[in-house]
Amino acid sequence: MTARHLWRPSGATGWALTAPATLAVIGFLIVPIGAVIAGTFMDPRGIFAPYISYFNSGFRTTVLFRTLQISALTTIISLIFGFMTAYVVSRAQGKVKSLLIVAAVFPLLTGVVVRAFAWLIILGRNGILNQTLLALGIVNEPLEMLYTQGAVIVGMVYLFVPLMVLSLVGVLENIPKDVLQASSSLGASPVATFWQVLLPLAVPGLIVGAVLVFTGSFTAYATPQLLGGERQTVLATLLQQRAMVSFDWVGASTIAAIMTVITITIVLAMSHIARRINPMAT
Amino acid sequence: MSDRPHPILIVVTALVYLFLMVPLVIVVGAALSDTTYLTFPPQGLSLRWFYNIFEISAFRRTIVTSLQIAFLGTMIALLIGIPAAYALNRFRVELPKWLGTLFVLPILVPEIVFGFALLKSFTVGTGAPIFLALLIGHTLIVLPYVVRVISASLASFDFSIEEAAISLGSAPVKTFFTIVLPNVRGGVIAAFILAFITSLNDVSVSLFLTGPGISTLPIQILAHVEQFFDPTVASVSVLLMFLTVAVMAIVERTLGLTFLAK
Known part of the structure; x- marks a missing residue:
């Protein structure tokens, strides 16, 4: 009988098992993106030349600030409505609760193009909303709703509210009901309980949700493309135009670098804040 | 309150x-x-607009491409993601923490930047075929879902069961397939479904990785909407929604829907 080798796995086995995925991420994600960003600093005109010319362009600076504004408004609106909805969902029971969760998951699993397209039918010049308003005599001629910042924000909120609801339901469920009952039985008004007990306990969840929504809307492409068009150009649509229409590789790479740096800064800053507020949160 | x-x-x-x-x-x-x-x-x-989908060759072609890419990309992501998720849990002490973060990078960096970078550095740089670039891009964007969902299932797996099997003489690889994998079956199914749907709906990565004759369904929908305002796109959307409902029904049967909310 041959001696049976007892399997004593070492760290090397772990490295070997993770190697294919690690190499894939490094080789096909980190290196290409790193190359794009590094390329922007090798411009013959000077090391920061692409960035100087980006910020010297009034149009491109406007696009950057518009993108930040749309993302911020989307995040705030999603936070407010997502929080209220998540609270109700977290307190629901049995069948109702599963139904509410399914109804939030379903839009998430429906593609972004489909969801932006739905608002195209609603907000268009001959869209359902205009037809309804005209029929009711509220307006005399169709409103121009498409290709406005409002349309993009509605489309974005539509995209991200379910995400906010789902990420908050878990957090709110973990807040014991006893804590809220204790607060009210000790005489706190519902308003005081909300501001002083419920909200502070939910802050880590709110931060995670806010980061997901902000970075998601900051980099979204299909929704601003369909609902905002050229009038509401954002960084993502500008990047696509520069690369695929103008073949301006340096311009496109500069936008890519700006988007990457802002996104990663926000993720890191917020996770740092979340850790400081609640050391137990991951 | x-x-x-x-x-x-x-x-x-x-x-x-x-x-x-x-x-x-x-x-x-x-x-x-x-x-x-x-x-x-x-x-x-x-139902004429549903028939119309299949009469437009661009839709027929892109539906096939999208399904191929989603299936192959998901399978490759499972192939490299399952061992990674296993190692992250089994060798929690030996492996550095940043390795876990590395596998979620594809959803941390802006997808549109990733798509552009693949086009600029990979397709243009090496002259690799678009289909390959598309497949690589989709594999990477679904990898975080695969690693995270399967890691979550493995977190509740008791590795002493595996040790028992091995000490009783079962080969490590065989043990993995007969003991570990069946115990996280639910996680693997969920990961497959999430990855498949994510790939099927992707816009931002595919946006740059289309070329003569190759495109995905969401990109074709975008192109169609910008030219025609007929109900064809609505029918394609309904078709995609039906697919989603079917997939959700399968999840419900096998795992219960609250699984997706986790």
Whole structure:
């Protein structure tokens, strides 16, 4: 009988098992993106030349600030409505609760193009909303709703509210009901309980949700493309135009670098804040 | 605060759900309309726009490409993601923490930047075929879902079962397939479904990785919407929604839907 080798796995086995995925991420994600960003600093005109010319362009600076504004408004609106909805969902029971969760998951699993397209039918010049308003005599001629910042924000909120609801339901469920009952039985008004007990306990969840929504809307492409068009150009649509229409590789790479740096800064800053507020949160 | 949420909160919640559902109902209605333009409520019920999808060769082609990419990308992501998720849990002490972060990078960096970088550095740089670039891009964007979902299942797996099997003489690789994998079956199914749907719906990565004759369904939908305003896109959307419902039904049967909310 041959001696049976007892399997004593070492760290090397772990490295070997993770190697294919690690190499894939490094080789096909980190290196290409790193190359794009590094390329922007090798411009013959000077090391920061692409960035100087980006910020010297009034149009491109406007696009950057518009993108930040749309993302911020989307995040705030999603936070407010997502929080209220998540609270109700977290307190629901049995069948109702599963139904509410399914109804939030379903839009998430429906593609972004489909969801932006739905608002195209609603907000268009001959869209359902205009037809309804005209029929009711509220307006005399169709409103121009498409290709406005409002349309993009509605489309974005539509995209991200379910995400906010789902990420908050878990957090709110973990807040014991006893804590809220204790607060009210000790005489706190519902308003005081909300501001002083419920909200502070939910802050880590709110931060995670806010980061997901902000970075998601900051980099979204299909929704601003369909609902905002050229009038509401954002960084993502500008990047696509520069690369695929103008073949301006340096311009496109500069936008890519700006988007990457802002996104990663926000993720890191917020996770740092979340850790400081609640050391137990991951 | 009483157990029942305040009536105002209930009203707001109802409005939020109305806001979530109405647009999807409108898409379904518009898809069934007999008119040549998009309208709701549908005027005359007809399935002609569903037939129209398959009469446009660009739709036929991109549906096939999208399904191929979604299936192959998901399978490759499972192939490299399952060992990684296993190692992250089994060698928690030996492996550095940043390795776990590395596998979620594809969803941390802006997808559109990733797509552009693949085009610029990979396709243009090496002259690799578009299909390959598309496959690599999709494999990477679904990898985080695969690693995270399967890691979550493995976190509750008791590795002493595996050790027992091995000490009783079962080969390590065989043990993995007969003991470990069956125990996280639910996680693997969920990961497959999430990855498949994510890939099928992707816009931002595919946007740059299309070329003569190759495109994915969402990119084709975008192109179609910008040229025609007929109900074809509504029908494709309904088709995609049906696919999603079917997939959700499978999840419900096998795992229960609350699984997706985790």
